[in-house]
Amino acid sequence: MALLMVFIPLTIQTEHKQRRCVMACIEYIYSVSALVGSGICNGNCEFCAGKYLRPQANNNELYWKNYESAIKLSARYGGWSLSLTSSGEPTCDPKSITKALEIYQKCAAQGAYFPNVNLFTNGILFGDEHFCETWLPHWKRLGLSNIAVSIHSIDESKQACAYGISQYPHFETIFENIQKYGIGLRCTLLLRRGGIENVSTYKEAVHTLTNIYGVNNITSWPIGNPDGSRNEFTPSRIGIASIRLWLKKNTKFCHGHIWGGGVYDYNGNILRLTDYVTRHNPKKDFVRQLVVFQDGTVAYSWIREGALCMK
Numbered sequence: 104m105a106l107l108m109v110f111i112p113l114t115i116q117t118e119h120k121q122r123r124c125v126m127a128c129i130e131y132i133y134s135v136s137a138l139v140g141s142g143i144c145n146g147n148c149e150f151c152a153g154k155y156l157r158p159q160a161n162n163n164e165l166y167w168k169n170y171e172s173a174i175k176l177s178a179r180y181g182g183w184s185l186s187l188t189s190s191g192e193p194t195c196d197p198k199s200i201t202k203a204l205e206i207y208q209k210c211a212a213q214g215a216y217f218p219n220v221n222l223f224t225n226g227i228l229f230g231d232e233h234f235c236e237t238w239l240p241h242w243k244r245l246g247l248s249n250i251a252v253s254i255h256s257i258d259e260s261k262q263a264c265a266y267g268i269s270q271y272p273h274f275e276t277i278f279e280n281i282q283k284y285g286i287g288l289r290c291t292l293l294l295r296r297g298g299i300e301n302v303s304t305y306k307e308a309v310h311t312l313t314n315i316y317g318v319n320n321i322t323s324w325p326i327g328n329p330d331g332s333r334n335e336f337t338p339s340r341i342g343i344a345s346i347r348l349w350l351k352k353n354t355k356f357c358h359g360h361i362w363g364g365g366v367y368d369y370n371g372n373i374l375r376l377t378d379y380v381t382r383h384n385p386k387k388d389f390v391r392q393l394v395v396f397q398d399g400t401v402a403y404s405w406i407r408e409g410a411l412c413m414k
C-alpha cells in the first residue's frame with residue numbers, strides 16, 4: 104500500500120512533465136506595451152508601421168479596463184517594465200498619457216509596481232520648453248521614469264527628413280528639457296536602410312550620443328513590418344551582423360534577452376540590441392510583452408494572430 108502511494112504521484116509527475124514539453128504554462132510576462140492617444144502624429148514618416156492601428160485610437164472604457172488588468176497580470180508574472188507608445192505620436196495627446204499614468208499609479212499603490220515606466224516618442228514636442236514645463240513634472244509624479252527618444256540620424260537635418268518635417272529641434276535642447284525634470288533619458292536608434300544601417304553608421308551614432316550629448320542608455324532595433332518580417336527599410340543582414348560583431352568585440356556582455364538580443368556595457372554606457380517584434384510562441388513559458396491595443400484587445404505580442412489574451 105505504501106509503495107502504491109508513492110508510485111501514483113510519480114506517474115502523475117512524469118505525465119505532467121511530458122505535457123509541459125508539448126504545451127508550456129506561462130511563467131513570466133516581462134512587460135506591458137500600451138498604445139495611447141488619438142493616433143495623431145506631428146511626423147509623417149514614409150516607413151510608419153503604426154498607421155494601420157490609427158482607426159482603433161479612441162481609448163474606450165474596455166481599453167482602460169483591460170490596460171489596468173494587463174498591468175496587474177504582468178506584475179504578478181514578474182513584469183518590470185511598462186511602455187507607453189501610440190499609433191501616432193503619444194505626446195500629441197498629452198491627456199491620454201496622464202490618464203494612463205494615473206491608472207498605473209493606482210496599480211502601483213496596490214502592489215503592481217514597475218521599476219521602468221517608459222514613454223516612447225519622436226521627441227519633437229520635447230524641444231518645446233513650455234510643453235515640458237506643463238507636463239513633465241506631473242508625469243514624473245505619476246511614475247514616469249524614462250523617456251525614449253527615437254533617433255534615425257544624429258544629423259538633425261536628416262532626422263527632420265526621416266520624420267517628414269522641415270526642422271527637428273536641437274538634440275541638446277530635447278535632452279536637457281527631459282533631464283531637467285529628473286526623468287531618465289533613453290535613445291532608441293532605429294536601424295534603417297539608408298540611415299543607421301551598419302557598423303560605421305552605428306558606431307558614429309553611439310559615439311556622438313555618448314561623447315557629445317552624454318546619453319548613457321541606448322537601445323536599437325531594425326525597423327520592419329508590423330508582423331516582424333523584413334521590408335525595403337530593414338537594413339541588410341550583413342549590416343546587422345557587422346553591428347553584432349562590433350558589440351561582441353568592443354563591449355562587455357551584461358545579459359541576454361530570452362527573446363533575442365541583449366544588453367552590453369560600453370565604457371559604462373548601456374547599449375541594447377534587440378528585435379523589432381517577437382512572435383508569441385505558445386510552447387514557451389514566457390511572454391516578452393503584453394500589448395494593449397486600443398480596441399481593448401490584449402495580446403501576447405504585437406502579432407495578434409494566435410496570441411490573444413484578453414478581449
Ligand code: SF4
Nearest residue numbers: 144146147148151191
Ligand atoms: S513619428 Fe512614428 S507614428 Fe509618426 S509617422 Fe513617424 S513612425 Fe509613424
